Each structure stands twice: as C-alpha cells, then as structure tokens.
Amino acid sequence: MPRVVVDVMLKPEILDPQGQAVANALPRLGVSDVASVRIGRRIEIEFTGEPDLDRAREIADKLLANPVIEDFTVRVVETDEPVDARQ
Amino acid sequence: MTARVGVVTFPGSLDDGDAARAVRIAGAEPVRLWHGAPQLHGVDAVVLPGGFSYGDYLRCGAIARFAPVMETIVDAARGGLPVLGICNGFQILCEAHLLPGALTRNQHLHFRNRDQILRIEAAGTAWTNAFQPGQEVLIPVKNGEGCYVADPATLDRLEAEGRVVARYLGGNPNGSQRDIAAITNEAGNVVGIMPHPEHAVEALTGPSLDGLGFFTSVLKHLVGAPA
Numbered sequence A: 001m002p003r004v005v006v007d008v009m010l011k012p013e014i015l016d017p018q019g020q021a022v023a024n025a026l027p028r029l030g031v032s033d034v035a036s037v038r039i040g041r042r043i044e045i046e047f048t049g050e051p052d053l054d055r056a057r058e059i060a061d062k063l064l065a066n067p068v069i070e071d072f073t074v075r076v077v078e079t080d081e082p083v084d085a086r087q
Numbered sequence B: 001m002t003a004r005v006g007v008v009t010f011p012g013s014l015d016d017g018d019a020a021r022a023v024r025i026a027g028a029e030p031v032r033l034w035h036g037a038p039q040l041h042g043v044d045a046v047v048l049p050g051g052f053s054y055g056d057y058l059r060c061g062a063i064a065r066f067a068p069v070m071e072t073i074v075d076a077a078r079g080g081l082p083v084l085g086i087c088n089g090f091q092i093l094c095e096a097h098l099l100p101g102a103l104t105r106n107q108h109l110h111f112r113n114r115d116q117i118l119r120i121e122a123a124g125t126a127w128t129n130a131f132q133p134g135q136e137v138l139i140p141v142k143n144g145e146g147c148y149v150a151d152p153a154t155l156d157r158l159e160a161e162g163r164v165v166a167r168y169l170g171g172n173p174n175g176s177q178r179d180i181a182a183i184t185n186e187a188g189n190v191v192g193i194m195p196h197p198e199h200a201v202e203a204l205t206g207p208s209l210d211g212l213g214f215f216t217s218v219l220k221h222l223v224g225a226p227a
Helices: A018-030 A053-066 B016-026 B067-080 B088-095 B153-158 B212-225
Strands: A003-010 A042-047 A070-077 B004-009 B027-035 B045-048 B083-086 B103-104 B112-119 B134-142 B145-148 B164-169 B180-184 B192-194
Touching: A003 A053, A018 B212, A042 A053, A053 A070, B004 B016, B016 B027, B045 B067, B045 B088, B067 B083, B088 B103, B088 B134, B088 B192, B112 B180, B134 B164, B145 B180, B153 B180, B164 B192
Parallel strands: B004 B027, B004 B045, B045 B083, B083 B192
Antiparallel strands: A003 A042, A003 A070, B103 B145, B112 B134, B112 B164, B164 B180, B180 B192
C-alpha cells in the first residue's frame, strides 16, 4: 500500500533548542565537524484508497504542521520500495 | 444577575478546577464545559485552562483546537465573547488562529516553575481592565513550551496596536520574544497568557492575590458591555 510521507521542519528562522542540545552533545561522541542539527517530524499516512497528495497537503496545513513556525513537504512512497531516508 | 463563566475541560486539562475556583472567588458562577460537546450553555465568557490537552500530542493545543467545543468558542470569540486562554489555553488560542504567533519549547529546554513578576501593559482588554497600565503583578509561571514566537512584522504590529498585554519582568522564564507573557486580539476580548493567574487568588495557596484581577476584569467588562 503506498503511503504519503509528510516531513515537518521548523522554519529556518525559528530557534530549535532541541537540535542545539543534540549538536552540543556531539563533541562528547568525539564528533567535532557538525555545524548544526535541526529536528523535525516525519508522519506517514495511509489512505484507504489511492494516496491523495492534495488531501495530505490539506491535512498537513491544517493539523500536522503549524504554518506559523513550521514548513512541510509531502511525497508518495511505495511500500515495497525501501524508504529513502538519505534524501 | 451573576455572570456565568465557562471553564473547558479537555482530556489532559489540569487547571480547570483552579480556574473554576478563581471564577467563583471573583464573584461569578463557574460553568464546567466539556471538550466533546459544542454547547456553551449561554455562558458570558470562557476560560481555557492550563494542562496538557490531548497529551500535548503533535504540538501543544494542536488537537484541542479541533474539539467540538472549540468550534463553538472560535465562532463566539469572533463575535465578541470574552475568552481567556491560560498556558495550554494560550497555546490552543494560537493554534485556533484567534491569536497570532505560536508557543514553542522553552529556549533552555527546562520546565520553569516559579513565581513571576509581570508588567501589565494593556489594561483595556476584557481580562485586564481591573489593572493600571504599567502595574506590576506576581503570578506563578509553570511551562515547558511557553516561548512566544512570531515573525517581526507581527511582533511590531502587536506592539504598535497595544496588544502586548503583559511582559515578564526580572528575568524571562522561557525565551519569549520581546519578553511577551500575554497578548490580545484586535478587539481585546480574547487574551492568551502563559503564567497562571488562577493560582494567585488566595493567600493560602498563591504568592499574591494579583491573579484575581483577571477574573474581576471580565465581570467589570460584562457589566459595562452593551447587551
């Protein structure tokens, strides 16, 4: 069953203290070449019928993201295809 | 006639009991409203209390905004019904677009729980007319996601229109832009505040009685309001 993946990220100008906390922890792992970390949210939606990107966009705009502070993208992924987390 | 002030209970509300008690101490009749029922039972004003509605899932206030009771409240607020959102209630008002901006994770990531001095800057709203402009009040603050953010144009407009209702004094507990603790809508009937006036209405339990002013304000407003 194909799914719609919604990625929600804080807008670039909004401070992300969680991401900063993670970035600040990285030197403790011996990682010193990371300039910044930002944390978002990934939501997977399965429709009862065909995946509907317009509908997903509406859901994202009204509920999944807060357009005041967040941007989102929507895309369809096939279930049998490995989900590309590398972008 | 005693004013009737509705207090909404969402799943996960914590301060609905204290809010109802503050309403009673101020001299009004609290009316408990349920998130799942659209009826407002003819109340004269509404308080959205603090807590963690719907577990704060997704974003604070994001799911509560779609509760049946909120659809009625949003319509009524646009028609002038006084609505006070405290803490989680403030978050819900922003999510419902009754107030601009958003509340985000405290900048230092710590939950802050302390008594906080505020300066009342807008004493003309339905919920602050018992105060003097510039008056300092002491009210508990307790939040993890109380950092108020909005784009610079929105912040400038809030300031220019006198819609910053209260600012933090003596240290900003959450990183809110321009030290904003409370704002109002254009009409002044909807107010969102991050600290908790309902916890400062009795000497036994609060750091002051300063919170009572928010609740007596709305009674004053209702008496003066045209029918």
